[in-house]
Amino acid sequence: MRTTSPSHAAGVTKLIKLIQSRHADALYQGEYEGMYCVGCEEFKSESQIVNGRCIEHPSRELVPTKERNTFFRLSAWTGQVLEAINSGAFRVEPEIRRNEILRVLEAGLIDISVSRSRLPIGVAFPGTTDQTVYVWFEALMNYLTATMFSTPGDAPTWPADIHVVGKGITRFHCCIWPAILMAAGLPLPGMVWAHGYVQWGGAKVSKSEGTSISLDEAIERHGPDALRWFLLREVGFENDGDFSLERFDARYDGDLANGLGNLAARTTAMLEKYRAGIVPVGAAESLDISGDQCVAEYAKAMATIDLKGGAEEISQLVSEANSYIVATAPWTLAKNGDEAKLDAALAALARCLLRLSVMASPFMPAKAQALWSALGQAGTPETAWRLALQPELAGVRVAKPDNLFPKPTTP
RNA sequence: GGCUGGGUAGCUCAGCUGGUUAGAGCACGGCACUCAUAAUGCCGGGGUCGCGGGUUCGAGUCCCGCCCCAGCUACCA
Numbered sequence: 001m002r003t004t005s006p007s008h009a010a011g012v013t014k015l016i017k018l019i020q021s022r023h024a025d026a027l028y029q030g031e032y033e034g035m036y037c038v039g040c041e042e043f044k045s046e047s048q049i050v051n052g053r054c055i056e057h058p059s060r061e062l063v064p065t066k067e068r069n070t071f072f073r074l075s076a077w078t079g080q081v082l083e084a085i086n087s088g089a090f091r092v093e094p095e096i097r098r099n100e101i102l103r104v105l106e107a108g109l110i111d112i113s114v115s116r117s118r119l120p121i122g123v124a125f126p127g128t129t130d131q132t133v134y135v136w137f138e139a140l141m142n143y144l145t146a147t148m149f150s151t152p153g154d155a156p157t158w159p160a161d162i163h164v165v166g167k168g169i170t171r172f173h174c175c176i177w178p179a180i181l182m183a184a185g186l187p188l189p190g191m192v193w194a195h196g197y198v199q200w201g202g203a204k205v206s207k208s209e210g211t212s213i214s215l216d217e218a219i220e221r222h223g224p225d226a227l228r229w230f231l232l233r234e235v236g237f238e239n240d241g242d243f244s245l246e247r248f249d250a251r252y253d254g255d256l257a258n259g260l261g262n263l264a265a266r267t268t269a270m271l272e273k274y275r276a277g278i279v280p281v282g283a284a285e286s287l288d289i290s291g292d293q294c295v296a297e298y299a300k301a302m303a304t305i306d307l308k309g310g311a312e313e314i315s316q317l318v319s320e321a322n323s324y325i326v327a328t329a330p331w332t333l334a335k336n337g338d339e340a341k342l343d344a345a346l347a348a349l350a351r352c353l354l355r356l357s358v359m360a361s362p363f364m365p366a367k368a369q370a371l372w373s374a375l376g377q378a379g380t381p382e383t384a385w386r387l388a389l390q391p392e393l394a395g396v397r398v399a400k401p402d403n404l405f406p407k408p409t410t411p
Numbered sequence: 412g413g414c415u416g417g418g419u420a421g422c423u424c425a426g427c428u429g430g431u432u433a434g435a436g437c438a439c440g441g442c443a444c445u446c447a448u449a450a451u452g453c454c455g456g457g458g459u460c461g462c463g464g465g466u467u468c469g470a471g472u473c474c475c476g477c478c479c480c481a482g483c484u485a486c487c488a
Contacts, residue, residue: 097483
């Protein structure tokens with residue numbers, strides 16, 4: 001939803017009027033008087049002023065300035081927002097972000113002016129001629145104008161279950177936004193999840209060595225699925241992280257080429273060699289128990305948006321499968337003619353691969369799909385969670401997939 | 412400056428309400444195996460747990476002080 005569209009402006013107007021009708025005193029005329037930094041072109045709060053100077057422009061004098069505009073009584077909602085977070089009705093994740101917000105709230109919010117008289121662009125503030133709506137007040141409203149306000153009659157798609165935002169705008173989403181909704185008598189979103197940033201090449205590295213890498217180059221190197229895997233497995237979704245080619249290559253070679261890719265290759269190769277590509281019937285093995293555990297942990301992690309934790313479970317299961325192969329040594333079973341045990345081992349490995357395909361699909365949809373198809377499955381692994389819990393492949397014809405994660409040929 | 416995190420093996424990090432010889436992955440060294448993308452498995456070396464005090468029978472884990480790193484800091488988008 002572009003904030004320049006007419007329906008957006010209408011939605012903004014509607015929300016402001018809704019607030020006015022429910023809480024007449026939530027919006028009031030006031031005079032803002034504060035220290036204005038010419039360098040930043042904005043007013044500074046006390047916390048941003050050190051030794052009487054703006055912390056970002058300590059060389060400039062702050063100018064006392066007055067401006068008349070409309071205020072939102074944010075301070076009045078501090079307690080209720082705090083309560084909503086503490087009670088779990090409105091969740092803020094991860095914990096580090098929640099702690100930040102809680103301290104801010106405990107310190108108390110101050111009213112914010114929500115109209116501007118300086119800017120010629122923007123949505124006109126209802127009831128005024130020379131004022132426009134404060135851009136953040138307006139931008140947050142976009143969530144509503146894009147959902148429940150824009151097209152009357154549609155099924156209500158608000159409240160959202162989760163807002164995924166960058167950590168830099170956590171405050172707007174966790175303090176101002178819920179207060180606005182409360183003032184308007186609208187339900188709050190279930191959760192705000194603030195993710196970290198990734199530095200491409202790292203500022204230090206790129207400046208001194210000139211080794212910064214572009215997004216395109218990174219994708220070109222090992223493919224988009226591998227890049228997603230790297231970011232979620234190594235960096236996670238919560239923390240900041242530095243992208244480096246060394247780490248990317250290490251993850252690709254270790255987790256994907258030597259890990260999942262090689263496991264798929266060796267398993268399907270054995271199925272073809274010993275059982276003509278048909279998955280035999282086999283009772284549950286120790287590997288199935290490992291699989292149950294990994295899937296359970298994976299589900300728990302994914303439910304809490306712990307994508308890094310989910311990825312770790314995939315790696316864990318790959319590792320357990322490799323250990324299982326060496327422990328059972330199917331090639332020895334084949335040589336000795338121990339057909340029953342060979343059936344059991346191959347069947348368990350095939351089931352394990354099927355689970356991995358499903359588990360990997362959120363991270364690497366294309367690669368997971370390739371593995372899925374190689375296992376003789378129709379459709380997509382994304383909708384096959386049931387098979388992650390209880391994999392069944394007996395009698396299915398499988399084929400060795402194309403090299404899932406080829407290693408770059410080193411010159 | 413205030414607030415929130417972090418400082419544990421060469422690297423990336425786990426270590427819950429304090430309890431026996433501080434863990435994992437990667438990297439490194441040795442051994443084993445051959446189904447596989449010179450792949451995999453097993454074993455091993457390696458740490459004064461930022462510094463200094465304190466509480467305790469006992470602290471990486473709690474308390475105080477200090478040092479260093481990162482992030483946030485609202486009328487910026």
